[in-house]
Amino acid sequence: MIITIDGPAASGKSTVAKRLAQELKVPYLETGLIYRAVGYLLSAKGVQNPDDERALRLLSELEIEPSPEGTKVLWKGKKLGSELYTEEVGRLASRVATLPRFREKVNETFRELLKGKSAVVEGRDAGTYIFPDAPLKFFITASPQERAKRRYRQLVNQGKDADYEEILKAIMERDERDRNRPKYPFRPAPDAVVIDTTHKEAEEVLEEVLERLNEASS
Ligand code: DC
Numbered sequence: 001m002i003i004t005i006d007g008p009a010a011s012g013k014s015t016v017a018k019r020l021a022q023e024l025k026v027p028y029l030e031t032g033l034i035y036r037a038v039g040y041l042l043s044a045k046g047v048q049n050p051d052d053e054r055a056l057r058l059l060s061e062l063e064i065e066p067s068p069e070g071t072k073v074l075w076k077g078k079k080l081g082s083e084l085y086t087e088e089v090g091r092l093a094s095r096v097a098t099l100p101r102f103r104e105k106v107n108e109t110f111r112e113l114l115k116g117k118s119a120v121v122e123g124r125d126a127g128t129y130i131f132p133d134a135p136l137k138f139f140i141t142a143s144p145q146e147r148a149k150r151r152y153r154q155l156v157n158q159g160k161d162a163d164y165e166e167i168l169k170a171i172m173e174r175d176e177r178d179r180n181r182p183k184y185p186f187r188p189a190p191d192a193v194v195i196d197t198t199h200k201e202a203e204e205v206l207e208e209v210l211e212r213l214n215e216a217s218s
Helices: 013-024 032-044 052-059 087-096 100-113 126-130 144-157 164-180 202-217
Strands: 002-006 028-030 062-067 070-075 078-080 119-123 136-141 193-196
Touching: 002 013, 002 126, 013 028, 013 119, 013 136, 013 202, 032 052, 032 062, 032 070, 032 087, 032 100, 052 100, 062 100, 087 164, 100 126, 119 126, 126 136, 136 202, 144 164, 193 202
Parallel strands: 002 119, 002 136, 028 070, 028 119, 136 193
Antiparallel strands: 028 062, 062 070, 070 078
């Protein structure tokens, strides 16, 4: 069975998706990694305003390998890792995500990859456009202030420079762009279970998700 977990940046959706995939021993597909990988390659080439052709060409050079431990993305055989998680790459990923032909191809690639398989699929549109028929969908969210706080703490813990106000501004801009793209706008699926994590720990959220899963399977 396909379980989708969507939500905005820094909502805690990745933590829940990863833990759930490990618990169920099924592959975990982190869809944002593909947008980030293309964003990263564009940034390395100094391209600020990508178009469908260029993004599609880069997509054809990527390999995606989901497993219960996480999603691996390789470019020309080389594994891409922490370089994908910078703010600059996130910003470019969100630009690439507005390209309609590119999105369609990405979604097709995901469907092909998981054909006939069970998996946890995490992203922005897993339950709306990639797998609209998934039997169980979650939408994990939190207030922009709480999400900015989490991102800030994460950066500080990694020993990086961080400015809370700047992070909050970037999160709000990214939300705005993701929500208002003319095609495939970012929103919860009508049949998704919405969980607001603003006042919740990751453990509580996982428990809630597992409860829903038990209900759905019984
Ligand atoms: O989840 P993330 O922060 O790694 O995603 C990076 C960007 O990619 C984000 O701005 C939105 C975009 N994205 C998307 O449009 N659709 C997805 N399924 C996953 C990510």
